[in-house]
Amino acid sequence: MQTFPGVGVSPGRIIGTVRQMPKPISEPPAGEQLAGGTSAEEATAGLKAAATAVHDELKARAETASGDGKAVLEATALMAKDTMLLKNAAKLIARGTSAQRAIWEAGASVSEMLHNLGGYMAERATDVLDVRARIVAELRGVPAPGIPSASTPFILVAEDLAPADTATLDPEKVLALVTAGGGPQSHTAIIARSLGLPAVVAAAGVDELADGTEVFVDGAAGSITVDPDDAQRAAAEAWATNASLLAVFEGNGATADGHLVPLLANVGGGKDAVAAAGLNAQGVGLFRTEFCFLERDTEPSVEEQAAAYKSVFDAFPGKKVVLRTLDAGADKPLPFLTDATEPNPALGVRGYRTDFTTPGVLERQLQAIALAEKDSEADVWVMAPMISTAEEAAHFASMCTAAGITNPGVMVEVPSAALTAESILREVGFASLGTNDLTQYAMAADRQLGPLANLNTPWQPAVLRLVGLTVEGSRAEGHNKPVGVCGEAAADPALAVVLTGLGVTTLSMTARSLAAVAAVLKTVTLAEAQQLAKLALSAPSATEAKAWVRERLPVLEELGL
Amino acid sequence: MPERIATIASRSGLHARPAALFAEAAGDVGVEVTIAMQGDPEDDALDASSILSLMTLGAAKGDVVVLRAEGDGADAALDSLVKLLETDLDAE
Structure with missing residues (x-):
């Protein structure tokens, strides 16, 4: 029995046969001539x-x-x-x-x-x-690139998946995703969670498995085993039963002793928002507005933007919708806003910073938000991505006021924002931790790189400490301004307990994860969550932080999470 | 050489689905049909059955194009293709 260890990024235990994603087609050499004898x-x-x-x-x-x-x-x-x-x-x-x-x-x-x-x-x-x-x-005479088509469902194994591959992924045909490369924040991980597919990334060697090999995938433990034994077959059957139970969120996130932690959804547009409302999300904690802008050569008009925003607001009448202003740059370039020639785009002009070089786009976006809000019943909050200083927060707040937006806030993704949360929160009404970028910047580790997967996890005690400092900054500021989490960390049920213990007020995640997070959260009291948070902060490594917390949450093993 | 003029009726212009439907129809008529923007020289006319040519032509709703064909059945072929261009294919 051969086992490949990796990083589990989306829970689920499943047995199936492997289909390898064909390797990308290499470029035929420049100047290649007709073979001799071929006319x-x-x-x-x-x-x-x-x-x-x-x-x-x-x-x-x-x-x-x-x-x-x-x-x-x-x-x-x-x-x-x-x-x-x-x-x-x-x-x-x-x-x-x-x-x-x-x-x-x-x-x-x-x-x-x-x-x-x-x-x-x-x-x-x-x-x-x-x-x-x-x-x-x-x-x-080699297989066509892209996701293989097959009549029976299979476990898709690849080096890593690109956003274009995942667009053609049929969740009816794919049982689980396994990649040899990629990290916990890679596109593979994000798409797996949004589709509710078990997934393991950074499992070196899996790309050598032959098509048709039967394997057991454990998306929580992060392992792939060839020729599953009886215990693994039983575990896969138990998961099939649990999975249906874990599909329903009742719509009220709370700990065992009734401490409320609203569970919100991350959405990219109206379609997502309707789906999230159908899964009983208590609101939207992250509305990524760049989806209205991507693949555009020019800026959409204020009216066009307002219509797109309103489609999300309308899915949540009377509920909170936190909108993030345009987060272009780095892995999301926009021709009219970002400079593709930057040597170091993750540290470049991205997020809120594009207002330095292309003023006007953000101002018009805020006008569009105000316009959409006027005709909607949602409780609209607006935050800027990539804020680094209190001065930037103050400037963003003044732009919101000028546009008639009453509840401005900031994303905390840059470590400097976590460290100076008190002065930043004097300028704005709330903060939301984007743990994907916060982890990448705190650990100086590119999100997409497989070899850095172990650094690039929000279980890193340094990242948890930055979360804690942001909450402390809010308390020191004195008005109990909300501090939420809207990164992938919130979708990990064990980490959701730790974040609650650290004092985070709301958790926002892909809507598919709401039920699992709610199921685990309601098994612990706030005091227990605080104990687990302390334990995680005291761990010498991310691996131990995760192991120590998981050990004390037996419900995870019962549910296969 | 028989030719016809037609005004593009599809809302998205001669792109996307309308272009695909038109290219397919032009490929099925049995004669070679060319397409050009009205006023462009005949030498610049493009193959009407090529979806990529249609896309590079960039005809928008309301633009007038010239279709040309030669040989048996050219007139009937042109008539059927004009009808297609003057239908709003996005509405179907």
């Missing part, structure tokens, strides 16, 4: 046959898809046998270039042309590159 006519005919095969495969997939996915697949299928693309490639082949290199270059130039047109066309530029990679895969 240009033969190479062109081969390319056309490969293109037709890709077209037929995409067309067949479009027929079983629905909605937006269907339309995209239909358009992509047409691109595969597009005369413009194939004629350009044929011209290169006639000059002696190999078929693979020819389609690669033809795809690149068409994609660039679309990209330069901007708007909708620019969004389709990546589809051309996807089609090109599929045709090259077909020519090479």
Whole structure:
């Protein structure tokens, strides 16, 4: 019985067979010529046959898809046998270039042309590159890139998943996600939690498992075992029963002794908000507004923004909705706002800081929020990301006042904000801890890097201490201003107990995690949570902090969390 | 050479789904059909069955385009394609 240890990022115990995500298609070498003995006519005919095969495969997939996915697949299928693309490639082949290199270059130039047109066309530029990679895969006789299609559900194993891969992930077909790379804050982890799929990341060696191998995945413990034994089969069956119980949140987060900890949802738009309201979220603790802006070449109008914001407000009448102003930069670049040539984007002009270099965008966003709030019944709070100083907090508060927004706040993601929380909270009404970035900055460890996964966990005592300091800063300020958590940490039931013990007032997470967090929170009193928080702070390492707390929460093992 | 003019009726212009539907129809008519913006030289006309060409043409709602085709059935083919362009395909 072979076991691969990794980092568990989304709970669940499941047995299934492995399907490997195909490796990305490598670029055919520049200048690659037709192989000796192959004529240009033969190479062109081969390319056309490969293109037709890709077209037929995409067309067949479009027929079983629905909605937006269907339309995209239909358009992509047409691109595969597009005369413009194939004629350009044929011209290169006639000059002696190999078929693979020819389609690669033809795809690149068409994609660039679309990209330069901007708007909708620019969004389709990546589809051309996807089609090109599929045709090259077909020519090479290797599996097409992307998530494998299969008739029976499987455990998807990959080096790491990109946001584009996860968009095509069908939760009906995928039982669990396992990656050899990636960290606890990687896209794989985030998408797994939002879909409620068990997931383990940074499990070195799993990419060597053969397709069809039967494995047991434990998303809480963070392990993958080949040839599961009877105990593991029983655990997977028990999880199947528990999972349905853990799917329902009653809508009132509290400890065993009735200390209220409202459990809120992180959402990216109106659709998410409606889904979160359906799962009984007590409000929205993080509305990521950049989703209205991403893949745009120009800034959306105030009216357009207001309509997008209102769709979220309308899902939560009478409830709290905390909106985060535009958080562009680093891994979320925007052509009209951020500079793609920064040598160190995570430490660059991102979040609130884009107002230094492109003033006006934030001001107009605040106007749009005020406009949307006027016609809605939600209790709207607004916070700025990446605030580092009390001076910035004061400036943001004055901008909110000017726009007619009454409840400004800040995100605490930069360690300096946690350390000076008292003076920052004199300027604004609340703080919300973004633990993903706070961890990345406190530990100086890039969120996406697998080798740094052990540094990059909010269980690090240093990160917990910064959370504690933010709460203390609020108490010292004297008005009991709320300090919430809206990072991925809040979705970990054991960590949610520790955060409650540290004095955090609300927890906001992906809506799928609400029920599990509520189930564990109601088994401890506030005093017990405070004890567990002290214990975690005293631990010499993240591993021990987590182990010590989990040991004292037997409910986690019972529920398989 | 037979030619027709048509005004784009789809709200999103000749992009996205309307472009896909039109390219597919143009590929099925049995004759080679070209498309150009009204006023552009005939030499710059693009293959109407190429979705990528249609996208680079960038025709928006209300823009006028010229369709051209030659050979047997050219007139009937052009008539059916004009009808398609002058329907709001986003509404379907």
